[in-house]
C-alpha cells in the first residue's frame with residue numbers, strides 16, 4: 001500500500017472562487033481549484049493532449065481545457081465532454097489555517 | 107432484440123469518426139461501417155501543419171481512436187475505399203470497383219479538399235498542398251535545412267506552415283494576393299499584428315502578390331513573380347483554401363448550397379441521410395444565419411449531432427464558432443464570426459503577444475480573438491453566449507476580473 005504525503009502548495013487567498021492555480025509537487029504538475037470556497041486538486045495536464053489546465057477556465061465545478069475545450073469535473077476528475085475521453089487523476093486536499101495541502105502517493 | 111440495420115458513414119475522418127462513436131455511445135447495436143478513402147484511421151488534422159510537420163508526433167498518435175478502440179466499439183472501418191455513388195432509391199452506396207453496400211441510414215462526412223493553384227508549373231515535384239497526412243509526410247521528406255520555401259496564401263494554413271518550416275530551418279516566403287494576412291477571418295488590426303509577428307520571426311511576407319508560374323527541370327527550382335522577378339526555391343506549399351466535397355451528395359440530388367444543406371440537427375433533405383463537418387452548410391441559431399465551418403470543434407460536435415439524428419434522437423446543434431491556430435509561440439483562438447461590430451476592445455498588450463480583442467455590437471460581444479490568452483477568450487465566449495451587456499472600458503481595464511461580468 002502506498003502512503004499519502006501532504007505537500008503545502010498554496011495559500012487560500014491565492015486562489016479566488018471559480019479559479020485555478022497550477023503548482024508543482026516534485027515533477028508532478030497539479031491544478032488546484034476553488035469551488036465555492038472549497039479546494040480541490042487534479043492532475044494539471046489535460047488527458048487529451050499535453051496542455052496545462054491551469055490556463056483553462058473554471059465554470060461552476062467544471063474546468064475547461066484551454067486548447068480543445070474538453071471539460072472535466074473538478075471534484076471527480078470525470079471527463080464530461082470530448083475530445084477528452086480519459087478521466088483526470090484527482091488528489092486529496094486539506095486546508096490547515098490558510099495553507100492548502102495536496103496529498104500525493106509516496 | 108438484435109438490430110439488423112446497417113448505418114454507413116462516408117468519410118472516415120473527424121466528423122465521420124464521431125458519428126460512428128456516437129452511434130455506439132447511444133447504444134446502437136446494428137452494423138456501423140465507416141468508409142474512407144485515406145489509408146489511415148481517422149486522425150487529427152490540426153497537427154499536420156504543426157507538431158506532425160515538425161516531426162514531433164507519430165502518425166499513430168494523431169488517431170482519434172486506436173484500432174483496438176474501434177474494434178471494441180465494433181465499428182467496421184474500411185480504409186483505402188472511395189465511394190463513387192449514392193443510390194437513394196435502392197438505399198445503397200457504390201464503392202470504387204463496383205461493389206455496393208446497402209444502408210438503412212447514411213451519414214456523409216466527406217469534408218473538403220484543397221483548391222488547386224491554376225498556374226503553370228504547379229504540378230512540378232516540390233509543389234505541395236496541405237490537407238492530409240500524406241501531404242505532411244511528403245513535405246517533411248522534402249524539407250532540407252536552409253531551403254527556401256515558397257508559401258502561397260497567407261491564411262491559417264499558410265501562416266502555420268510558414269512558422270513550422272521556419273522552425274525546421276527553412277527560409278519561408280509567404281505570398282498573399284490580398285493586401286493583408288488572413289483577410290477572410292480577422293480584422294485589419296489583427297492582420298497587422300500577424301504581419302509584424304511573422305516578420306519578427308524571420309518570415310518574408312509579400313502582400314498583394316501572386317505567383318505567375320513555377321519553373322524547374324523535373325523539380326521545382328524557382329517561382330516567377332508577376333513582374334518577371336524570380337525567386338529560387340526548392341519547395342512550395344499552396345494554401346489557398348478548400349472546396350467542400352459535395353459531389354456525391356449533389357449527384358444523388360440532395361440540396362447543395364455552399365456545402366450540403368442540413369438543418370440544425372444535421373439532417374439533409376433526405377430523411378435517411380445526415381451530414382456533418384466541413385462539408386455542411388448549416389444554420390447557426392446563435393448567429394442567426396447559415397454557415398459552413400472548417401473547424402475541429404464543428405467536425406466533432408456536428409458529428410455527434412448527426413449520430414444522434416440517425417437514431418431519431420435529434421438534438422439541435424448551435425454553438426458559437428470557435429477556432430484556434432498555433433504559429434511560432436503564439437496560440438491564437440477565435441470565437442464568433444464577427445461581421446459588423448461598432449466597437450473593439452483590446453485587453454492586454456499586442457506588443458507583448460498576449461492579448462484578447464473583443465468585437466462589440468450594441469454593447470454585446472459579437473466575437474473575439476486572443477493571442478496567448480485562452481482563458482479570457484473562454485470567459486468572452488460565455489459573455490457572448492449570455493448576451494451580457496458590457497462596455498469596452500471595463501473589458502480593457504486589467505483590474506476587471508472578466509468572470510465577474512458573467513454574474514450580470
Ligand SMILES: Cc1cc2nc3c(=O)[nH]c(=O)nc-3n(C[C@H](O)[C@H](O)[C@H](O)COP(=O)(O)OP(=O)(O)OC[C@H]3O[C@@H](n4cnc5c(N)ncnc54)[C@H](O)[C@@H]3O)c2cc1C
Nearest residue numbers: 117119120121143151152189216217218383384400401402
Ligand atoms: C493542416 C490543417 C490544420 C488545421 N488546423 C486546425 C486548427 O488548428 N484548429 C481548428 O479548429 N481546425 C483546424 N483544421 C480544420 C479541421 O481539421 C477540419 O475542420 C476537420 O478535419 C474537418 O473534419 P471533417 O471530418 O468534416 O472533414 P475531413 O477531415 O476533410 O475528412 C473528410 C474525409 O472524407 C474522405 N472522403 C471524401 N470523399 C470521399 C469518398 N467519396 N469516399 C470515401 N472517402 C471520402 C476524405 O478522404 C477525408 O478523409 C485544420 C485543417 C488542416 C487541413
Ligand code: FES
Nearest residue numbers: 046048049065068
Ligand atoms: S488538450 Fe485538452 S482538450 Fe485537447
